[in-house]
Amino acid sequence: MGADFSRRDFLKAAVLAPLLPSFLAACRRAESGRVVNFFNWSDYIGKDTLPNFTKRTGIQVRYDLFADEEEMFAKLRAGARGYDLVVIGDYLIPRFRALNMIEPIPPGALANMGNLAPRFRHASYDPEEATVPYLWGTTGIAYNRRTLKRKPTSWWDLWDPRYKDRLSMLDNVRDCISVAMQLLNIPETTNSEADFQKVRDLLVRQKPLVKMYSSTSYLNSLVAGEIDLAMTWSGDLFQAAKDNPDLDYALPKEGTYMWVDCLALMRGCRHRQDALRLIDYLLEPKVAADNADFVRYASPNEKAWPFVDPVLRRDPRVYPPKKMMDALMLHHILDPEQTERWNELWADVKVA
Amino acid sequence: MSRKRGLAAYCSALYAFLYVPLAVMTVFSFNDARRNVVWRGFTFKWYALLAKDAELIGATTTSLELAAAAAAISALLGVLAAYAMVRHKPFRGREAYGALLDAPLMIPEVALGVGLLSFLVRAGFELDFGALACAHALICLPYTVGAVRARLKSSAGERLEEAAMDLGASEWLAFVKITLPLLMPAIVSGCLLAFTVSFEDFVTSFFLAGIGLVTLPIKIYSMMKFGVTPEINALSTVLLTATFLLLGLNAWLAARSDARART
Amino acid sequence: MKALERALSWLLSGRRQTASHALLAPAVLWLLIFLVTPALGLVALSLARNGAYGDVVWSLGLRNYRRAFAPQFAPVLLRTVGFASATTALCLLLGYPLAYFLSFRAGRWRGALIIALMVPFWTSSLVAFYSWMIILGKEGLINAALMRFGFLSSPMGMLYTPFSVLLGLVYFYLPFTVLPLYGSLEKIPRQYVEAAYDLGAPRWAAFREVTLPLSLPGVIAGALLTFIPCLGDFLTAELLGGPRYYLLGNLISNQFLMAQDWPFGAALTSLLLAGMIAGLWLYRRWEPDA
Numbered sequence: 082m083g084a085d086f087s088r089r090d091f092l093k094a095a096v097l098a099p100l101l102p103s104f105l106a107a108c109r110r111a112e113s114g115r116v117v118n119f120f121n122w123s124d125y126i127g128k129d130t131l132p133n134f135t136k137r138t139g140i141q142v143r144y145d146l147f148a149d150e151e152e153m154f155a156k157l158r159a160g161a162r163g164y165d166l167v168v169i170g171d172y173l174i175p176r177f178r179a180l181n182m183i184e185p186i187p188p189g190a191l192a193n194m195g196n197l198a199p200r201f202r203h204a205s206y207d208p209e210e211a212t213v214p215y216l217w218g219t220t221g222i223a224y225n226r227r228t229l230k231r232k233p234t235s236w237w238d239l240w241d242p243r244y245k246d247r248l249s250m251l252d253n254v255r256d257c258i259s260v261a262m263q264l265l266n267i268p269e270t271t272n273s274e275a276d277f278q279k280v281r282d283l284l285v286r287q288k289p290l291v292k293m294y295s296s297t298s299y300l301n302s303l304v305a306g307e308i309d310l311a312m313t314w315s316g317d318l319f320q321a322a323k324d325n326p327d328l329d330y331a332l333p334k335e336g337t338y339m340w341v342d343c344l345a346l347m348r349g350c351r352h353r354q355d356a357l358r359l360i361d362y363l364l365e366p367k368v369a370a371d372n373a374d375f376v377r378y379a380s381p382n383e384k385a386w387p388f389v390d391p392v393l394r395r396d397p398r399v400y401p402p403k404k405m406m407d408a409l410m411l412h413h414i415l416d417p418e419q420t421e422r423w424n425e426l427w428a429d430v431k432v433a
Numbered sequence: 434m435s436r437k438r439g440l441a442a443y444c445s446a447l448y449a450f451l452y453v454p455l456a457v458m459t460v461f462s463f464n465d466a467r468r469n470v471v472w473r474g475f476t477f478k479w480y481a482l483l484a485k486d487a488e489l490i491g492a493t494t495t496s497l498e499l500a501a502a503a504a505a506i507s508a509l510l511g512v513l514a515a516y517a518m519v520r521h522k523p524f525r526g527r528e529a530y531g532a533l534l535d536a537p538l539m540i541p542e543v544a545l546g547v548g549l550l551s552f553l554v555r556a557g558f559e560l561d562f563g564a565l566a567c568a569h570a571l572i573c574l575p576y577t578v579g580a581v582r583a584r585l586k587s588s589a590g591e592r593l594e595e596a597a598m599d600l601g602a603s604e605w606l607a608f609v610k611i612t613l614p615l616l617m618p619a620i621v622s623g624c625l626l627a628f629t630v631s632f633e634d635f636v637t638s639f640f641l642a643g644i645g646l647v648t649l650p651i652k653i654y655s656m657m658k659f660g661v662t663p664e665i666n667a668l669s670t671v672l673l674t675a676t677f678l679l680l681g682l683n684a685w686l687a688a689r690s691d692a693r694a695r696t
Numbered sequence: 697m698k699a700l701e702r703a704l705s706w707l708l709s710g711r712r713q714t715a716s717h718a719l720l721a722p723a724v725l726w727l728l729i730f731l732v733t734p735a736l737g738l739v740a741l742s743l744a745r746n747g748a749y750g751d752v753v754w755s756l757g758l759r760n761y762r763r764a765f766a767p768q769f770a771p772v773l774l775r776t777v778g779f780a781s782a783t784t785a786l787c788l789l790l791g792y793p794l795a796y797f798l799s800f801r802a803g804r805w806r807g808a809l810i811i812a813l814m815v816p817f818w819t820s821s822l823v824a825f826y827s828w829m830i831i832l833g834k835e836g837l838i839n840a841a842l843m844r845f846g847f848l849s850s851p852m853g854m855l856y857t858p859f860s861v862l863l864g865l866v867y868f869y870l871p872f873t874v875l876p877l878y879g880s881l882e883k884i885p886r887q888y889v890e891a892a893y894d895l896g897a898p899r900w901a902a903f904r905e906v907t908l909p910l911s912l913p914g915v916i917a918g919a920l921l922t923f924i925p926c927l928g929d930f931l932t933a934e935l936l937g938g939p940r941y942y943l944l945g946n947l948i949s950n951q952f953l954m955a956q957d958w959p960f961g962a963a964l965t966s967l968l969l970a971g972m973i974a975g976l977w978l979y980r981r982w983e984p985d986a
Contacts, residue, residue, distance in 0.1 A: 288939060
């Protein structure tokens with residue numbers, strides 16, 4: 082062939098070349114061994130955390146990705162199988178449990194459970210400890226120090242007409258409605274239609290000011306200076322602030338919410354022992370500290386705190402001081418009717 | 434003459450419009466920041482990271498294979514279907530077939546993802562590369578059918594085909610020797626559309642990807658929370674450069690075989 | 697071998713209706729398995745009721761459809777149709793000259809130019825979206841340039857406006873209009889056009905009387921491949937649009953994801969599907985050359 086390599090050969094080669102790696106991959110896939118299938122966000126774990134686990138135990142971790150918790154929930158609910166371990170937000174736990182989608186972690190199965198700070202044990206969203214807290218943070222206000230003359234101090238700043246078209250809200254039912262209820266002094270336990278109407282009106286009143294409802298892409302807009310003010314989750318903002326040092330985080334004076342991302346075992350998981358081993362490993366003080374440092378979220382692991390990067394450990398935005406900690410609230414656990422009513426309300430705001 | 438030049442200038446402007454974001458993307462692949470939105474200085478580090486990033490390279494390979502498989506399947510199905518739709522004398526249910534062939538375009542992807550996933554799981558399909566390729570072939574089908582159908586309709590090839598058959602060629606021979614070559618540009622553009630649709634599909638892929646199957650869009654969308662790094666720009670730049678090199682090589686070989694044919 | 701050729705010839709000839717059905721069978725089988733069955737599942741789902749925590753309760757009824765016709769959703773539908781029509785019109789207007797150029801003027805560059813039309817979309821659309829944000833943003837390239845040369849004193853907001861949504865849609869759907877157009881333009885025999893010239897027709901008349909009518913199938917194919925996906929698009933509105941440009945695609949995907957109200961999402965999907973299939977079917981009935 083050689084010199085006679087014609088265009089036709091070239092086309093043939095071009096068509097066949099992509100198939101080669103899949104053939105090789107098919108050969109690779111044949112090898113079997115111990116494995117845990119872990120479903121999580123991209124980059125939501127320390128760089129060396131999983132490789133070190135594999136080195137120590139010989140258990141491979143297949144790390145699958147989702148881009149959005151609601152999408153992940155929809156996929157699992159539609160019947161996707163095979164995941165052993167999944168990271169879910171606290172507010173999703175009652176939903177997962179009600180639909181029988183997770184397997185409670187057997188009590189006493191984890192040697193390192195005691196490393197967790199008492200505050201994160203038997204929390205209201207998961208009194209039976211079916212899941213294990215992974216990382217946590219707060220909901221607050223992100224702002225651009227350079228373009229905003231005044232540091233925001235209150236949730237009401239997100240309703241300030243001066244910031245028209247410069248602010249974004251999380252595209253999240255729980256956070257937006259909870260904050261609106263807080264501002265109206267309506268308890269989250271309410272079932273009154275009049276209360277819901279008031280909440281709706283408050284959120285619709287804010288809508289003309291809002292540049293976007295978003296839970297991920299607004300971070301880019303913050304970095305790019307497209308918006309100056311945003312309702313945000315603490316850890317996400319700290320990641321974004323690495324690229325724009327003008328970005329800062331404020332906790333509103335009305336008080337705010339904390340959220341906890343948790344590790345859960347999927348119902349029917351096939352690698353239970355190895356998955357438990359991975360959870361236990363993630364609870365080790367040194368591992369938990371390195372992990373938290375990498376993603377810049379706070380660790381619920383009390384024993385890990387001495388190993389956490391001192392800069393982060395001293396940062397009151399990441400690890401709030403005792404007084405602020407005591408003021409942090411967990412989201413109220415909604416019953417099914419309330420959940421539906423909240424969802425409807427939020428959908429109403431979105432189409433208004 | 435100036436009219437011709439005017440048209441050429443207009444087309445150049447349109448291509449510029451299509452390529453402006455790519456130019457920005459390429460420039461920002463050298464950006465020294467984790468999020469590709471603000472310029473912070475020049476660096477090669479994303480290319481170095483990319484070269485070592487097995488996860489990202491694996492996702493890219495998966496996506497390329499997936500797109501190739503989906504384009505091939507949808508082209509095969511599409512050519513046959515489009516041929517029957519256009520060339521055959523009217524048959525019962527043709528309107529229904531036509532609507533059905535366009536239907537994958539109409540169903541919002543999230544609905545399709547949820548519906549298809551529930552169905553495949555219930556029907557006991559293994560959610561592997563093959564299942565995903567089949568689903569991608571489905572969303573690509575209207576594009577290959579559309580491209581081929583449009584060409585068959587405006588075609589004068591029918592008469593050539595008839596002439597060949599008058600000369601004793603079978604329908605099959607006439608199809609292979611006349612229709613198929615005449616259809617080639619449409620098949621190629623249909624495949625290109627299909628490849629593109631599959632390569633950048635996120636929603637369907639996300640729902641149908643089984644354990645261990647990560648496509649490039651899944652990887653990129655999942656990075657959104659913590660910042661889509663310029664590593665993605667670097668990757669896109671590499672892919673782009675490779676495509677253009679292949680195209681150039683192809684054109685060069687074509688020119689050479691042309692020259693050889695002439696001598 | 698001979699028998700095989702005869703069988704294939706019989707299939708292609710379409711003298712019998714069975715042959716037509718057989719030729720369509722692979723595609724139809726595919727559609728039945730991967731589209732119709734899941735879609736029927738969705739229709740069934742649309743009759744169910746949303747239960748506790750998004751659980752599906754199989755007490756059948758039309759409540760989701762009644763809800764879908766609530767007046768609050770009308771603006772969303774109108775806005776979606778508006779954006780889809782504007783995008784289709786713009787894509788056709790912008791794309792037709794390009795397809796014409798590719799078909800008649802591009803010469804030996806044609807192949808390369810056609811592939812070059814698709815190449816921009818072989819990167820993630822997300823990357824392209826981010827690039828547009830860099831270009832259009834408040835501190836973006838256009839604003840920086842305009843302010844530098846004194847055309848503007850303060851940055852103008854181009855992102856999250858109807859303009860940016862339309863720009864995004866046109867950008868992403870333009871090739872999907874141009875390629876089918878090209879496919880049918882390229883097929884028009886040059887002699888037809890030349891004959892028109894020979895008969896003394898001016899250029900414009902030749903184009904209007906010969907080229908344009910012959911390219912209509914391509915115009916229609918391109919318009920469909922643009923208009924229909926536009927109706928379901930949600931990413932463009934989400935990333936470039938902001939809350940005031942909430943489209944049907946966003947509404948539907950939010951039912952499946954955010955609100956976890958699958959039955960209602962399924963009802964909206966069923967209505968969208970029914971509307972579009974009915975429209976296409978009617979259109980095919982009177983389409984002269986189908």
